[in-house]
Amino acid sequence: MSAPRYFVLFNPAAGRGRGARRKARYLKLLSAALGRFDYEVSKEPGDLERLARQALASDYQRIVAVGGDGTWSLVANEIINSGRADVSLGLLPAGTGCDFGKSLGVVYRHLDKAIAALSSSDPRLIDVGRLNGRHFLNVFGCGFDIAVIDDASRFTRLKGDLLYQYCAVRQLFRFPGVEMTIDCERLRSHRGRRLMLVVANGRYFGGSFDIAPESSLTDGHLDLVSINDASPFGRMKIFSDVGAGRHKDGEKVQMKAVKSVRIEFESPPRYELDGEVYQSAEKTITIDCVPAAIRVHSVF
Numbered sequence: 001m002s003a004p005r006y007f008v009l010f011n012p013a014a015g016r017g018r019g020a021r022r023k024a025r026y027l028k029l030l031s032a033a034l035g036r037f038d039y040e041v042s043k044e045p046g047d048l049e050r051l052a053r054q055a056l057a058s059d060y061q062r063i064v065a066v067g068g069d070g071t072w073s074l075v076a077n078e079i080i081n082s083g084r085a086d087v088s089l090g091l092l093p094a095g096t097g098c099d100f101g102k103s104l105g106v107v108y109r110h111l112d113k114a115i116a117a118l119s120s121s122d123p124r125l126i127d128v129g130r131l132n133g134r135h136f137l138n139v140f141g142c143g144f145d146i147a148v149i150d151d152a153s154r155f156t157r158l159k160g161d162l163l164y165q166y167c168a169v170r171q172l173f174r175f176p177g178v179e180m181t182i183d184c185e186r187l188r189s190h191r192g193r194r195l196m197l198v199v200a201n202g203r204y205f206g207g208s209f210d211i212a213p214e215s216s217l218t219d220g221h222l223d224l225v226s227i228n229d230a231s232p233f234g235r236m237k238i239f240s241d242v243g244a245g246r247h248k249d250g251e252k253v254q255m256k257a258v259k260s261v262r263i264e265f266e267s268p269p270r271y272e273l274d275g276e277v278y279q280s281a282e283k284t285i286t287i288d289c290v291p292a293a294i295r296v297h298s299v300f
Contacts, residue, residue: 004061006030006037006118009051009075011094013042014067016159019094026066026092033115037064052078062088062297064118068095069138073274077135080128080294088123088295096152096207097164097275100138103202103217105299113299123295126217129201129273130288136273139205140287142263144168144196144227146270147175148206149277164207165243172236177229178269184224184261195235195252198225199261199287210245212255220291221257228252260288 008030012020023041030037038060040051048065052075055063065075072091079087092115093101093108101107104124106114129136151167158166181191198205200212200223212223227238230252241247248255268280 005059006034006062006064006090007055007058007060008037008039008064008066009048009055009071010039010041011048011065011067011071014071014095016096016156018096018159019067019071022066022094026094029111029115030064030118033119048074049078053082056082056084056087061086062090062118064090064092066092066094068093068098069100069274070276071095072100073135073137073276076128076137076294076296080135080290085295088297090118090297095275096159097161097205099204099206100202100274102204103138103215104296106297110299117297117299120297124217124298125292125295127201127220127222127289127291128293129199129222130290131273131285134273135290135293136201138200138202138274139211140199140271140273141205142180142197142269142271143178143194144171144175145198145206145272146277147171149272149275161207164209168206168209168239172239173232179266180269181264182224182226182261183264184256184258190226190254193229195227195229195238196225197227197263199223199258200225201289209242211242213245213248214255218292219257220289221259222261222287222289224254224256224258224261226254228254258289260286262286 010023042048065072076089091101091106148167148171152163177193179193198211200215203212203215205211215223247253264284270279
């Protein structure tokens with residue numbers, strides 16, 4: 001069997017320029033680990049998707065995305081939509097949160113393992129989520145996390161996990177909550193004001209918050225985490241519990257494994273998929289699990 005062909009896609013804008021700063025080091029490490037590979041650098045919006053499609057059309061078997069959750073998600077979506085089961089996705093961290101990588105052991109402090117995982121002959125077959133034809137690797141989120149993402153965009157000095165944690169504390173006292181109705185096979189027509197709703201495939205989000213501690217990337221389900229609204233100090237306790245992954249039994253928290261969920265809002269919501277914010281055109285959105293959708297290179 002011939003060696004797989006590698007295509008590496010760099011997003012220099014990831015992590016507010018961290019992707020550009022890490023390029024030289026990654027090229028050196030990749031050359032040592034993989035030998036021959038081809039690469040391109042995205043330059044403008046839409047490049048990530050376009051370059052991923054070109055790589056797929058050129059019959060590369062392994063596509064390595066250098067960036068964060070948003071970069072990985074966009075590239076994964078193109079691989080899944082191509083229908084090519086022989087293509088696997090490799091991840092190298094250079095983004096702000098890189099939360100999905102934490103569920104796979106792909107983190108910068110263990111970069112040697114992340115690089116070694118790219119040459120694995122047995123990449124891991126995992127589930128993904130899907131909303132309106134758009135696939136996501138890690139999480140769908142609405143409510144509090146959108147307020148945190150918006151707040152984080154205003155700061156230039158803080159980075160990484162610290163940035164999200166700082167903005168989360170600020171929004172505990174500012175975010176008004178959001179009204180919604182949730183319908184799924186195990187939580188039917190439950191209406192109420194919520195601090196946050198997350199539908200998770202991976203375990204972490206928002207800069208290392210352990211939002212879905214029992215999640216699995218291979219069980220054919222997504223994990224719905226619904227957090228009812230609370231007073232500012234009640235929110236502070238929830239925030240502390242979520243940070244430690246001990247919110248599962250909280251009185252304000254409902255957690256369910258779901259294959260599909262339908263969410264109705266009072267007006268078309270803004271939401272995030274893997275850290276990228278979107279505006280819905282409809283009041284109602286439906287999220288499904290797509291089992292065994294893509295192969296990824298995992299440390300464990």
